[in-house]
Amino acid sequence: MIQSLRTAVRSGVLEQGYKMPTVRDLAWKLGITPGTVARAYRMAAEEGLVETTVGRGTFVAGAAPVRVDVTPDEPLISEVAPDAIDLRASRVLDVGQEAVIRAGLSRLAESSGNRYRDYPDSQSSAPAQEAVMQWVGPDRAGRLQVAEVVMGLGAQHSVIMALQTCLQGTAPVILTESLCYPGVRHAARLLRAQVIGVDMDEEGVRPDRLEEALQKHGGQVFLTAAETHSPTAVRTPLARRQAIARVAQRYQLQIIEDDCHCITRPETPAYRAICPENAWYISSLTKSVSSALRFGFAICPRGRGAAAQQVAQSSFYGMPQPILDLGADLIKSGQAEEVRTRVLAAVEARVRMAVNILGKWNISWQPSLPFVWLRLPQGWRGSTFMRACDAAGLQIKSADEFALPDGQAPHAVRVALTPDTSDAVLGEALERLSGVLECPPVAVDL
Numbered sequence: 376m377i378q379s380l381r382t383a384v385r386s387g388v389l390e391q392g393y394k395m396p397t398v399r400d401l402a403w404k405l406g407i408t409p410g411t412v413a414r415a416y417r418m419a420a421e422e423g424l425v426e427t428t429v430g431r432g433t434f435v436a437g438a439a440p441v442r443v444d445v446t447p448d449e450p451l452i453s454e455v456a457p458d459a460i461d462l463r464a465s466r467v468l469d470v471g472q473e474a475v476i477r478a479g480l481s482r483l484a485e486s487s488g489n490r491y492r493d494y495p496d497s498q499s500s501a502p503a504q505e506a507v508m509q510w511v512g513p514d515r516a517g518r519l520q521v522a523e524v525v526m527g528l529g530a531q532h533s534v535i536m537a538l539q540t541c542l543q544g545t546a547p548v549i550l551t552e553s554l555c556y557p558g559v560r561h562a563a564r565l566l567r568a569q570v571i572g573v574d575m576d577e578e579g580v581r582p583d584r585l586e587e588a589l590q591k592h593g594g595q596v597f598l599t600a601a602e603t604h605s606p607t608a609v610r611t612p613l614a615r616r617q618a619i620a621r622v623a624q625r626y627q628l629q630i631i632e633d634d635c636h637c638i639t640r641p642e643t644p645a646y647r648a649i650c651p652e653n654a655w656y657i658s659s660l661t662k663s664v665s666s667a668l669r670f671g672f673a674i675c676p677r678g679r680g681a682a683a684q685q686v687a688q689s690s691f692y693g694m695p696q697p698i699l700d701l702g703a704d705l706i707k708s709g710q711a712e713e714v715r716t717r718v719l720a721a722v723e724a725r726v727r728m729a730v731n732i733l734g735k736w737n738i739s740w741q742p743s744l745p746f747v748w749l750r751l752p753q754g755w756r757g758s759t760f761m762r763a764c765d766a767a768g769l770q771i772k773s774a775d776e777f778a779l780p781d782g783q784a785p786h787a788v789r790v791a792l793t794p795d796t797s798d799a800v801l802g803e804a805l806e807r808l809s810g811v812l813e814c815p816p817v818a819v820d821l
Contacts, residue, residue: 376407376415384424384435395425395433417546421567451531451558459765460804463772465605465636465662465745466793468725470717472665479704483697495693500526503699506706507672515641516656516674517648523680525687526694529671530635530659531558534598536690537655537673538566540683541596541629548594552580554777554784556605556633559598572779573597579604579611582618589626596629601646603636606777606789608739608748613643620650629676630654638663638719639743651677660702662745663715670694670702719743725792725801732805733790736812745793751786754815760788763811769804 383389395401398416402409416433419425427433490499504524513519527533538549546569551559553572563570571592574584579601588594597619601611611619623630623646630646635658646654659671675683687693705711722745729747730740737750751760757773764771771788778784790808794801 376405376411377418380415380419381422381424384419389435391435393435395435397432414545421545451561459768459770460796460800461770461794462791462804462808463770463789464793465791466795467662467664467666468718468721468745468793469795470714470721472714472718475705475710475714476665476668476701479701479708479710482704483700491696495696495699499696500693500699502703502707503670503694504672506703507674510706510711511656511658511674512640514644515648516645517651519674520680522684523675523677525673525675525680525683526699527659527671527673527687528669528691528694529661529666530633530657531562531671532669533657533659533671533673534558534631534633535562535565536683536686537631537657537675538562538568538596538598539686539690540675540679541631542566542568543595547596548592549596549598550585550588550592550594550628551598551779552600552604553779553782554607554774555598555779556600557776560779570779572782575607575609577609578615579609580615580619582615582622585619586622586626589622589628594628596631597623598631598633599646600633600636602632602634602641602643603741603744605636605746606748606772606774606787608741608744608746610643610741616643616646616649620646620653623653624650628653632656634658635671636662636744638715638722647674647676655679660705660711663718664705664711665714668698668702670698722793725798728798728802729790729792729805732802732809736809746789746791749788749790751788752812752815755786755812757784757786757788759816760786760811763814763816764808767807767811769808769811771808 396404398409398412402412416425416427420427423436425433426436501521503526504521507524508519525536527536547566548569548571549563550571550573552575559570571588571594573580573588575581580599585597601616603610622628630653632646632654634645634656645656647656654676656674660668673683723742726740726742726744733747733749736752739748751757757775761771761773771790774784774787792801
């Protein structure tokens, strides 16, 4: 049926704007099941042949099925404007890790046991996988086996690998927080998946809303940042995680937990430890050691390691062997832990500074999170506040950048605390930000 519909639209037999029959009416007319018609309509919508509007119906979009994004999404890595202080990106602070990495590279250069000619394989990757198991520990993600650890080029890439392993069908659905890291949108676009936001409260995603979304939209994956949610700084407590895990088990839903912002050793178990048959644990050394290494990993649910390894091999053949060896060396030698400890202390110091300066405003924060979530006071809207910050030489992220396409964004901003500046310069920038907050525009339609 989809081929007939495709031909009719492209040839002009069905003109642009023509209202298609309802699923049931067309199924009755053609003598086929409504499910067949519904699938054909979904495929046609994905190709840009038709457009479906709730309450109005399905209409022919036109003969040209190719759509070009004239307004691309904001890049995940943004350029810093001249003479501006970048409070947008959450970067790892400089605590001397470059010297540690250079020393590690020197050790690898002197070693005669590393293979740097052929593709990586299960044997050559095993030391890095074992190092990841040591880094994560058994309490955080549950009991692990080497075959359940799949290496990736950072957390974002590892999330995409997990999604590729889980998502099926022509119209996959990803459920996630109503406000989420922009990388979720980027990953969904690459995989041609629909993203559905789930309502949150002060403890994270609400289990009842998650169940409602599953009943309404379906969905194979719930992608979440339960320990250190960006941008809101919400931490999901154990009881809430257990309730969400029960929903996932009831609906055979896969949970992908992106823990890349966590640089502490939290006592609360990840979803992988709570429901090991349903949950993935994703992280990296990006926020705790170095962003340059691109040393990430996905810990798979029990029984899914082989499928995820196959996705990795099909995508990129595996991590570069020198990066695998360097990451394993840094972890097993204890140097990665030493760097992490110094990074954590530096982040905590900057958070204390930010709370002292911005504490009179409505902010949410965690001691180990390199950003604060700032709800704008009365008189400010997100767009006007962004313009005022630009004029003050400050670059920040509006809540709009974390909202899903059909979602609502509050009047709030995320303020990153890890620009490549001294503590004194950051303190002056935060004072300047507080000064902007105190001077809302006079003429604002409330």
